[in-house]
Amino acid sequence: MSDRDERHRRAMQTLKSHVDDKVAAATERRGQLLVFTGNGKGKTTAAWGTVTRALGYGYRVGVVQFIKGQWECGERARLEEDPNLEVAIMATGFTWETQNREADTEACRAVWAEAERMLADSEVYLTVLDEITYMLKFGYLDIATVKRALENRPAEQTVIITGRNAHRELTAMADTVTEMQEVRHAFNAGLEARRGIDY
């Protein structure tokens, strides 16, 4: 074995024992709270990736979309025939399209009732609260209500929250927080949003 190969082997062995140690130490089993936040592309997309993953094992999944109600959505089209998936949508679309605070609040409360039902259902393995951060920011929902529903959910249920500017009380209680930071976005360079990629 050459010197280079031997050095590589030793480096990989060190890495392997480091990873093995961490795996051995990670023994707590329960559902988790994940927050995908930040201004970059990938938050909702990562949530749908996890939905696909969970459905792949036959788990029941609930998705509540708080903002993108009137948009096309390729993921929903691909997965909606799955009997283990339930999707609830706030049907008014983007809030800057409606410009009506009262109607938006009403629509938000209606879809939050669906979320509360999923969060209380021990058959649901994963619940996604997509773009709920904006509901808190706009004051359509209050943080105490959301925290209570999260705290009281079944121990085995994982929840994913997506959206910019996640409330600090949400990130404080989360098990995993990823900040998706925009380094560059094609849209800002004049590239049109692309079907099947951006929506």
Added chain:
Amino acid sequence: MSDRDERHRRAMQTLKSHVDDKVAAATERRGQLLVFTGNGKGKTTAAWGTVTRALGYGYRVGVVQFIKGQWECGERARLEEDPNLEVAIMATGFTWETQNREADTEACRAVWAEAERMLADSEVYLTVLDEITYMLKFGYLDIATVKRALENRPAEQTVIITGRNAHRELTAMADTVTEMQEVRHAFNAGLEARRGIDY
């Protein structure tokens, strides 16, 4: 209308015209190069979310997995019956498991040949090069080869590259770059990796 509602309406109107202006300015239509990098959770997951999205519109998709070959993968299980999806896997698994530089290089070159075929195929709408960044870092692939294949791909094809420490020449040529930053990860707090969520 109350003062608060009126302020909200005006704020949303400003936001709407800002978004409308950006949408109007984004007119270039072509496939894009996206890089999901950083040390946080969500890179591969966002790639699979986009795969699901593209399949939802009936587009052809190729996925090349450069590292996670021996892992279970819920997304693959959920989507693999889709005739529009092709998945190629580097079958040796994590490189720190094998600790054999020569065998890994061989396995990498074999699966890169699959990637090159997809990158040259004008029927493929989206190609995912999952965790290819490590192949460049370990020297199993050279950056010039990868850049050439990316530059020569069909104009309509979008490519997603995932992995930590993306080569600066890749981020320089990308249309969209998101840095998934780990703020907190459940694994480090002793929570076991969860089926259907983490893999």
